[in-house]
Amino acid sequence: MVDSRDTIQLNSKLAKSTSWFLGAGVLGVLLCAVSYFQDAQTFFASYLTAFSFFLAISLGAIFFVMVQHLARVGWSVTVRRTAETLANNLLILAVLFLPLLLGVHELFQWSHEDVRLVDHLIQSKAAYLNLPFFFIRTAVYFTVWSVLGWWFLRTSRLQDETKDPALSTRMGKVATFGLILFGLTSTFYAIDWIMSIDAHWFSTMFGVYFFAGAVVAFYCTLILVVTWLKSTGHLKTSVNTEHFHDMGKLLFGHNIFWTYIAFSQFMLIWYANIPEETLFFLHRGEGLWKTISLSLPWLHFVAPFLFLMSHNIKRRPALLATGAALLLTMCYVDIYWLIQPNFHQNGPHFGISDVGSLLAVGGFYLFFLIHNLRQAPLIPVGDPRLNDCLSYDNGIPE
Amino acid sequence: MIPHRDDDPTKRPVLVESSDFHEVTEIIAAPTETKLNTTWILLLMLSGSFLCLMVGLFGYLFWEGTGIWGVNVPVAWGFAIVNFIWWIGIGHAGTLISAILFLFRQKWRTGINRFSEAMTIFAVMCAGVFPAFHVGRIWVVYYIFPLPNQMAAWPNTRSPLFWDVFAISTYFTVSLLFWYMGLIPDLATLRDRANTKVRKFVLSVFALGWRGAARHWQNYERAYLILAAISTPLVLSVHSIVSFDFATSKIPGWHTTIFPPYFVAGAVFSGFALVSTLLIVAREVFGFKKVVRLHHIENMNKFMLLTGTLVGYAYAMEIFVAWYSGNIYERYAFWNRALGEYWWSYWAMITCNVISPQFFWFRWVRRNLIFTFILTIFINIGMWFERFVIVITLHADFLPSSWGYYRPTWVDWWTYIGTFGMFFSFFLLFLKFLPQLAIAEVKGVMPEASPHFHSHDSSNSSNSRH
Numbered sequence: 026m027v028d029s030r031d032t033i034q035l036n037s038k039l040a041k042s043t044s045w046f047l048g049a050g051v052l053g054v055l056l057c058a059v060s061y062f063q064d065a066q067t068f069f070a071s072y073l074t075a076f077s078f079f080l081a082i083s084l085g086a087i088f089f090v091m092v093q094h095l096a097r098v099g100w101s102v103t104v105r106r107t108a109e110t111l112a113n114n115l116l117i118l119a120v121l122f123l124p125l126l127l128g129v130h131e132l133f134q135w136s137h138e139d140v141r142l143v144d145h146l147i148q149s150k151a152a153y154l155n156l157p158f159f160f161i162r163t164a165v166y167f168t169v170w171s172v173l174g175w176w177f178l179r180t181s182r183l184q185d186e187t188k189d190p191a192l193s194t195r196m197g198k199v200a201t202f203g204l205i206l207f208g209l210t211s212t213f214y215a216i217d218w219i220m221s222i223d224a225h226w227f228s229t230m231f232g233v234y235f236f237a238g239a240v241v242a243f244y245c246t247l248i249l250v251v252t253w254l255k256s257t258g259h260l261k262t263s264v265n266t267e268h269f270h271d272m273g274k275l276l277f278g279h280n281i282f283w284t285y286i287a288f289s290q291f292m293l294i295w296y297a298n299i300p301e302e303t304l305f306f307l308h309r310g311e312g313l314w315k316t317i318s319l320s321l322p323w324l325h326f327v328a329p330f331l332f333l334m335s336h337n338i339k340r341r342p343a344l345l346a347t348g349a350a351l352l353l354t355m356c357y358v359d360i361y362w363l364i365q366p367n368f369h370q371n372g373p374h375f376g377i378s379d380v381g382s383l384l385a386v387g388g389f390y391l392f393f394l395i396h397n398l399r400q401a402p403l404i405p406v407g408d409p410r411l412n413d414c415l416s417y418d419n420g421i422p423e
Numbered sequence: 424m425i426p427h428r429d430d431d432p433t434k435r436p437v438l439v440e441s442s443d444f445h446e447v448t449e450i451i452a453a454p455t456e457t458k459l460n461t462t463w464i465l466l467l468m469l470s471g472s473f474l475c476l477m478v479g480l481f482g483y484l485f486w487e488g489t490g491i492w493g494v495n496v497p498v499a500w501g502f503a504i505v506n507f508i509w510w511i512g513i514g515h516a517g518t519l520i521s522a523i524l525f526l527f528r529q530k531w532r533t534g535i536n537r538f539s540e541a542m543t544i545f546a547v548m549c550a551g552v553f554p555a556f557h558v559g560r561i562w563v564v565y566y567i568f569p570l571p572n573q574m575a576a577w578p579n580t581r582s583p584l585f586w587d588v589f590a591i592s593t594y595f596t597v598s599l600l601f602w603y604m605g606l607i608p609d610l611a612t613l614r615d616r617a618n619t620k621v622r623k624f625v626l627s628v629f630a631l632g633w634r635g636a637a638r639h640w641q642n643y644e645r646a647y648l649i650l651a652a653i654s655t656p657l658v659l660s661v662h663s664i665v666s667f668d669f670a671t672s673k674i675p676g677w678h679t680t681i682f683p684p685y686f687v688a689g690a691v692f693s694g695f696a697l698v699s700t701l702l703i704v705a706r707e708v709f710g711f712k713k714v715v716r717l718h719h720i721e722n723m724n725k726f727m728l729l730t731g732t733l734v735g736y737a738y739a740m741e742i743f744v745a746w747y748s749g750n751i752y753e754r755y756a757f758w759n760r761a762l763g764e765y766w767w768s769y770w771a772m773i774t775c776n777v778i779s780p781q782f783f784w785f786r787w788v789r790r791n792l793i794f795t796f797i798l799t800i801f802i803n804i805g806m807w808f809e810r811f812v813i814v815i816t817l818h819a820d821f822l823p824s825s826w827g828y829y830r831p832t833w834v835d836w837w838t839y840i841g842t843f844g845m846f847f848s849f850f851l852l853f854l855k856f857l858p859q860l861a862i863a864e865v866k867g868v869m870p871e872a873s874p875h876f877h878s879h880d881s882s883n884s885s886n887s888r889h
Contacts, residue, residue, distance in 0.1 A: 149749040150747055150749055153746075153747060190433045193432040194430065194432055197432075201784075205732070212736075216747075225749075228680045228681075228744070229679045229681035229737075229740045229741055229744045231680075233681065233684060274526075278526075281656070285663070285684075286684065289663060289680065289682075289684070290680045292667075293667070293670050293679075293680050293682070293683075294680065296671045297671060297672065297678050299673060301748075409433040413435075
C-alpha cells in the first residue's frame with residue numbers, strides 16, 4: 026500500500042508556479058508575433074521545430090503508457106500518472122498546432138502550384154502531396170492522438186476511485202489497437218510535416234527515426250518531471266531509487282536504439298552514395314551545420330552512453346536528471362537539425378523566433394501539464410499492480 | 424466476465440504448475456536418464472541420413488563447382504543466401520529470449536530459454552555452411568579472415584560480406600558461451616543424480632566443479648548479466664549486418680534504409696515460430712506441461728503477432744516510399760515483385776507473414792495448440808519466401824536484355840533439405856543428452872524460491888527492504 030504519510034497530491038504552493046509558465050507562454054507569443062512580422066518563413070520553421078519537439082515528448086508518453094498496459098508492467102505504476110498526464114497534453118498540442126496551418130505555403134515548396142508545374146518529381150507525388158489530402162491526414166493524426174491521450178488519463182483516474190481491476194484489462198486491450206494507430210500516425214506525421222519539407226528526399230527509416238527520438242525525449246522528460254516532483258516534497262516513498270534506476274535503464278537502452286536507427290540510416294545512404302539521397306546529408310554537412318551534425322553522435326550518443334552506463338549514476342536522481350536534461354537538449358537539436366537546414370542553408374539561425382516558439386509552446390505545455398497533475402493523485406492509487414511497483418527491488422546493495 | 428487466471432491484473436500468472444523443487448528436477452531430468460527409445464533412434468537415423476545427403480551434395484559441389492546450382496547472371500545469389508539468412512534469422516529468438524527478455528525481467532522466459540538457445544546454436548551452424556561453401560574455393564576459405572600472408576592479400580574491409588564473417592562468428596561464440604554457462608548448474612544436478620561411473624565422469628568434467636556454493640551462484644549471476652548485456656546488441660547487430668549485404672547496394676528493392684530493423688523484426692518473428700513449432704511437440708512428448716504452460720505458448724504467439732505486424736509495417740513502408748520516391752526503377756521493382764513473373768512468391772510471403780499471424784489477435788487461437796502449430800509452420804514458410812522475394816528481385820536488373828528467370832536445381836533443393844537433417848541431428852542429441860529446460864532457472868521463478876515465501880503475512884512483509 027502507499028505510505029499514508031507520502032504526498033501524492035500536488036501541493037497548492039507548487040500549483041501557483043503555473044502562472045510563471047503561463048507568463049512564459051504569453052511572452053513567447055509576443056516574441057513569435059515580432060518574429061512573424063520580421064520573417065514569416067523563419068518564424069514558421071522555428072515554430073514547427075519547437076512544436077515537433079514537444080509533440081515528440083507527448084507521443085513518447087502515449088507510447089510508454091500503452092506499452093505499460095499491454096505488457097502488464099508492474100514496476101512503473103507510480104511514474105505512470107506523470108506519463109499519462111504528459112500524454113494527455115496531446116490535447117493542448119492539437120490547439121497549439123493550429124498556427125502552423127497558416128504556414129503551409131511558407132513551409133512546403135510542394136504546396137505551390139507554380140513549383141509543381143515545373144517540378145517533375147513533385148508532380149509524380151501529387152496524389153499524396155496535395156493540400157486537401159494533407160489537411161485530412163493531419164486532422165486524423167491529431168484526432169487519434171487527442172482521443173488516446175485523453176482516454177488513458179481519464180480511465181486511469183476513474184480507476185483511482187473505483188479500484189476496478191477490469192479497467193486495467195480494458196486499457197490493455199485498447200492499447201493494442203492504440204499502438205497500431207500510434208505507429209501509423211506518428212510515422213506519417215514525420216513524413217508529412219518534416220520529411221516532405223524537402224519533397225525530393227525520402228527514406229523508409231524516417232518514421233522510425235522520429236519515433237526513436239520521441240521515446241528518448243519522453244524518458245528524459247519523465248525523469249525530469251519526477252525528479253522535480255520529488256524535490257518539491259512529493260512522492261517521497263512512492264517513487265524510490267529502484268524506479269529511477271529502471272527509468273535510467275530504459276533511457277539508456279532507447280538512446281542506443283535511436284543511435285542504431287540514426288547510424289543505419291546514415292550509413293546506408295553514405296555507402297550507396299546515390300545523389301538523390303545523399304543531398305540530405307550534404308545540406309547538413311556544410312559550415313556550422315557540419316558541427317551540429319557531428320554533435321549528434323558525440324552528445325546524443327557517446328556522452329550519454331558513457332554517463333548512463335553506471336548504475337551509481339542511474340540510482341542518483343540528481344545526476345540522472347542532469348544527464349536527462351542534457352540529452353533532452355540534444356533531442357531538440359536533433360529535431361532542429363531535421364527541419365531547419367531546409368530553410369537556412371548557410372548555417373543555423375537560432376534567434377528570437379526559436380526562443381519565442383520554445384517559450385510559447387513550452388510555456389503552455391507545462392501550464393497544462395501542471396494544471397492536470399493537480400486534478401488527481403500523482404500516482405494511480407487504484408491500480409491493481411501498485412504493490413508490485415512499491416515493493417520492487419533491483420537487488421543492488423546500497 | 425472473470426478473466427482467466429493468467430490474465431487477471433490482480434495476480435501474477437503461474438509459471439510452474441508445481442510447488443515442489445524435486446518434482447521439477449524429476450520432470451526435466453527424466454528424458455536424459457531413461458533408456459534410448461526406438462522412435463528417437465529412428466528419428467536420429469532419418470535426420471542423420473539427410474545430414475549425409477547434405478555432406479554428399481557439398482562434396483559434389485566441391486568437385487563440380489557452383490554450376491550445379493541454379494545461380495547465374497542476373498540472379499547470381501540464389502538459394503545459398505536465402506537459406507543462410509533464413510537459418511540465421513531463426514536463431515534470433517533464442518538470443519532475444521535469453522538476453523533481452525532477461526534484461527526486461529520476463530520470468531516466463533525460464534521455461535523456454537534453454538530450448539531456444541540450443542535452437543539458436545544449431546540454426547547458426549546450418550546457416551554457416553552456405554556462405555562457407557558459396558565462397559567457391561572452400562580449401563582457401565580461411566582467406567575470409569584477415570590473416571597475414573606472404574602475398575599481402577587482405578579481405579576487402581569495405582564489403583558487407585566481410586562484416587558478416589565477424590557478425591556471425593561473434594554471434595556463434597557468444598551464444599555458445601551463454602548456453603554453456605547456463606547449463607553448468609544443471610549439468611551438476613545431473614552429475615549428482617548419475618548412477619553410472621562413465622556418466623558421472625563426463626558430467627563432472629562439463630559441470631566444471633560446480634557445487635552450488637553461494638559464491639558460485641554470485642559469480643554465475645554476475646556473468647549471466649554481463650553475457651545478457653553483450654548479447655542484447657547482438658540480437659540487433661547480426662541481422663542488421665546481414666541486411667547490409669543487400670541495403671548497401673544500389674539495386675532497386677534492395678537499397679532501402681529500413682532494412683536493418685526490418686530484418687531484425689523478421690528474424691525474431693521466424694525464430695519464435697520455430698521455437699514454438701518444436702516446443703509444442705516436445706512438451707507433449709516429454710511431459711513438460713507443468714513447466715511449459717499454455718501461458719508460455721500464448722506469450723510467444725503474442726510476440727509473433729507483434730513482430731509479424733512490424734514486418735507488415737516494413738513491407739508497407741517499402742512500397743509507399745518506393746512510390747513516393749518518384750524513382751521509376753524503384754517503383755517498377757515493387758510492381759514487378761507483386762505482379763511480375765514471381766508474383767506467387769510475393770503473395771505467399773504476404774499471406775504467411777502478414778495475414779497468418781493476425782489470427783493471434785484471438786485469445787482462443789493463441790491458446791489452441793493445433794492452430795498455433797499450423798500458423799507457426801506458415802510463418803516459417805513465409806519468412807523463407809521473404810528472403811526469396813528479396814533475392815530474386817535481381818531477375819530483372821538494369822539491362823532488360825539480360826533479364827532471366829531463376830530456377831533452383833535439384834541440388835539446391837536437396838541441400839536445403841539436407842540442412843534440416845543437420846539441424847535435427849544435433850537437436851535430437853540435445854533432447855536426449857542435455858536438460859531441455861533450465862532446471863535451476865525454472866526453480867528460481869517459483870514463488871517458493873522467494874526468501875520471503877514462508878513469512879506468511881503476505882505482501883506487506885515482502886515489501887520491506889532489508
